[in-house]
Amino acid sequence: MNSDEIKTRLTKVFRDIFDSPNLELRDGTTASDIEEWDSLTHVDLIVEVEKEFKIKLSTSEVRKMKNVGDFIALIGTKVS
Amino acid sequence: MNPNKTSNLDYRRLVRSSKGLDVSLHSQQIRIALLSDAATQQFIPVLKTLLHENGIGAVFYEGPFDAIELETLNPASGFYQFKPDFVILLNATQALRSRYYSHGMEAEFERIPRIWKAIQTNSLCRVIQCNFPLPYERPFGQFDLKLQNSFYTAVQSLNSHLTTLVKDNSNILLCDLESVASDLGRRNWFDDRLWDMCKTFCALDHLPAAAQAMVDLVLASLGRVVKCVILDLDNTLWGGVVGDVGYAGVEIAAHGDGEAFYRFQQYLLSLKNRGILLAVCSKNDQANAAAVFESNPNMVLKRDDVTVFMANWENKADNIRQIRDTLQIGFDSMVFLDDNPFERNLVRNFLPDVIVPELPEDPADYISAISQLNLFEITAFSREDVARSALYKEEADRREAQNSFTDINDFLKSLEMRAVVTRFKEEEISRIEQLFLRSNQFNLTTHRYSEAECRSMMNDKQACIPLQVSLQDRFGAHGLISIVVAWRQADALCISDWLMSCRVLGRGVEQYVMNHVFATARQLRLNTVSGDYLPTAKNAMVKDFWARFGFEHAGGTTWRMPVAAYRPIPVHISELPQPEMAAR
Numbered sequence: 001m002n003s004d005e006i007k008t009r010l011t012k013v014f015r016d017i018f019d020s021p022n023l024e025l026r027d028g029t030t031a032s033d034i035e036e037w038d039s040l041t042h043v044d045l046i047v048e049v050e051k052e053f054k055i056k057l058s059t060s061e062v063r064k065m066k067n068v069g070d071f072i073a074l075i076g077t078k079v080s
Numbered sequence: 081m082n083p084n085k086t087s088n089l090d091y092r093r094l095v096r097s098s099k100g101l102d103v104s105l106h107s108q109q110i111r112i113a114l115l116s117d118a119a120t121q122q123f124i125p126v127l128k129t130l131l132h133e134n135g136i137g138a139v140f141y142e143g144p145f146d147a148i149e150l151e152t153l154n155p156a157s158g159f160y161q162f163k164p165d166f167v168i169l170l171n172a173t174q175a176l177r178s179r180y181y182s183h184g185m186e187a188e189f190e191r192i193p194r195i196w197k198a199i200q201t202n203s204l205c206r207v208i209q210c211n212f213p214l215p216y217e218r219p220f221g222q223f224d225l226k227l228q229n230s231f232y233t234a235v236q237s238l239n240s241h242l243t244t245l246v247k248d249n250s251n252i253l254l255c256d257l258e259s260v261a262s263d264l265g266r267r268n269w270f271d272d273r274l275w276d277m278c279k280t281f282c283a284l285d286h287l288p289a290a291a292q293a294m295v296d297l298v299l300a301s302l303g304r305v306v307k308c309v310i311l312d313l314d315n316t317l318w319g320g321v322v323g324d325v326g327y328a329g330v331e332i333a334a335h336g337d338g339e340a341f342y343r344f345q346q347y348l349l350s351l352k353n354r355g356i357l358l359a360v361c362s363k364n365d366q367a368n369a370a371a372v373f374e375s376n377p378n379m380v381l382k383r384d385d386v387t388v389f390m391a392n393w394e395n396k397a398d399n400i401r402q403i404r405d406t407l408q409i410g411f412d413s414m415v416f417l418d419d420n421p422f423e424r425n426l427v428r429n430f431l432p433d434v435i436v437p438e439l440p441e442d443p444a445d446y447i448s449a450i451s452q453l454n455l456f457e458i459t460a461f462s463r464e465d466v467a468r469s470a471l472y473k474e475e476a477d478r479r480e481a482q483n484s485f486t487d488i489n490d491f492l493k494s495l496e497m498r499a500v501v502t503r504f505k506e507e508e509i510s511r512i513e514q515l516f517l518r519s520n521q522f523n524l525t526t527h528r529y530s531e532a533e534c535r536s537m538m539n540d541k542q543a544c545i546p547l548q549v550s551l552q553d554r555f556g557a558h559g560l561i562s563i564v565v566a567w568r569q570a571d572a573l574c575i576s577d578w579l580m581s582c583r584v585l586g587r588g589v590e591q592y593v594m595n596h597v598f599a600t601a602r603q604l605r606l607n608t609v610s611g612d613y614l615p616t617a618k619n620a621m622v623k624d625f626w627a628r629f630g631f632e633h634a635g636g637t638t639w640r641m642p643v644a645a646y647r648p649i650p651v652h653i654s655e656l657p658q659p660e661m662a663a664r
Contacts, residue, residue, distance in 0.1 A: 016092065019099055040119070040121050040122055042277075042278075043122075043274055043277055043280065044095075044122070044284065047274075047283075047285075058273070059273045059276055059277065062277060063277075
């Protein structure tokens with residue numbers, strides 16, 4: 001799976017969690033760019049990402065994921 | 081809207097629906113406080129949506145994280161200021177674990193009852209206490225069970241300690257999260273990453289199941305209970321078609337082919353014994369169908385276990401309407417079980433309030449499928465529940481007797497009715513609470529009181545006159561069938577509640593009680609009696625109640641009548657000698 005494909009599917013998850021159908025993701029998008037992105041929705045996000053990509057993320061991996069670029073990179077290593 | 085109790089329990093769906101939800105439109109509004117040592121921000125939207133889907137608007141107070149004691153021990157806390165109708169005490173196994181490893185378990189046995197006591201001192205709200213899902217770790221392996229104080233066995237004893245305590249405390253309802261967790265499987269239930277990251281007490285996917293268990297208790301507390309299960313016969317209650325194979329040929333036996341049906345009937349019998357009425361609604365010849373109950377020795381259910389027996393070739397929706405008319409209960413308190421999807425859909429279509437669960441193809445799975453829906457929640461269990469089926473049977477006999485009289489007065493006289501009206505009695509409190517919960521039609525104001533509130537009225541001998549009415553006749557005792565609560569206010573007697581079981585409609589009970597109310601008012605030298613009517617979707621039958629007695633509309637929902645204007649109404653009920661007068 002290439003990073004564009006990951007980004008498309010990740011966008012779908014973000015749009016669902018943040019209830020924002022037009023949300024566009026950039027690699028540099030962080031929690032401060034999305035109003036509802038807090039520690040709790042972060043967890044919702046992780047659980048949905050795990051389901052979407054059928055992967056499992058560890059606590060320390062979750063902690064390290066600060067922006068969309070981190071998400072894409074980590075998902076990339078897990079799915080390939 | 082989704083019908084009762086069949087919401088789809090998908091976490092994301094429930095969270096999504098909770099956004100922008102306007103719950104103020106529901107006629108039923110409740111206030112729920114949630115106090116927890118886990119984080120509950122993800123949980124509340126789920127609870128809110130589930131209640132909404134059951135027709136209830138809920139406003140929440142979310143206590144600060146891990147502040148159960150602070151909130152409950154301080155009478156000035158935000159929790160008490162919120163004035164909740166319900167408080168949910170959600171203690172997480174994970175939080176218990178960390179206290180266990182630092183201080184041991186002993187203090188925990190005292191801690192929770194102390195919190196209950198504080199709440200009950202400061203509030204009349206109902207308490208929903210969650211028990212603890214058992215942990216997965218067992219340092220001693222299976223030998224753990226032989227130890228008193230491993231975390232695993234300590235949680236077990238704490239759970240059973242809570243169970244014992246709530247038996248004597250009717251205002252506390254136990255939410256059996258341990259059974260929810262074990263049903264889903266402990267390994268799926270716990271997600272320790274989520275606990276570490278944000279103190280969520282279980283996997284997100286299972287928050288809805290936990291919420292549903294609480295919603296079930298809330299619904300039961302508000303009187304939303306199932307009163308009757310309506311059963312199809314062929315391939316639901318037994319295997320095969322009785323019209324083809326005869327009463328002896330149907331599959332029903334303790335072993336072998338009929339075992340699934342045998343087990344299912346045992347389950348239904350246990351429901352009947354706990355007060356749920358059983359009715360039959362089947363496309364069959366009456367005689368063929370009845371023969372199975374009467375002559376097949378393998379049947380667990382006997383003809384007497386069935387209160388209303390409808391076997392004919394009419395459509396099932398019409399038959400269910402007739403069952404409703406006979407039993408005088410609402411459609412929303414009925415469950416219809418039928419193996420045939422066509423019949424299920426027909427009933428759903430014509431009677432959307434009737435609860436119609438999907439049944440699995442294999443009858444071996446019936447009980448498990450029905451149990452998963454947790455349809456039969458109750459909050460109290462009384463003598464009347466055990467006897468209910470018999471009471472409705474006696475009622476059928478009375479109706480038969482009625483047919484042999486042409487004059488209603490002759491019939492009423494022949495019943496030899498005797499009534500007792502007294503203040504609430506401690507030994508009847510659970511029945512009283514139940515009548516408040518279960519009465520929908522003959523109920524002037526539909527207030528739902530908890531046992532604690534009933535007891536507080538009972539003990540308020542200055543201002544409150546809370547009356548319970550029991551009736552018996554020559555066919556048997558009806559038990560406690562009517563409740564009237566009146567308050568002395570200046571020179572008036574104000575009736576806040578008047579309700580009656582529909583089983584005794586048309587016998588002059590309300591006239592008898594009204595005579596009693598005015599006699600009491602006269603005795604207390606009061607000038608007026610007043611009462612209210614608050615319309616609901618179900619109580620139209622009493623909309624003219626006050627007018628029929630000659631009360632004048634006094635504006636708003638209130639009606640009034642001078643004591644001097646009331647003339648006692650002749651009735652065919654005599655008073656049983658009774659010890660104490662209503663109030664001094």
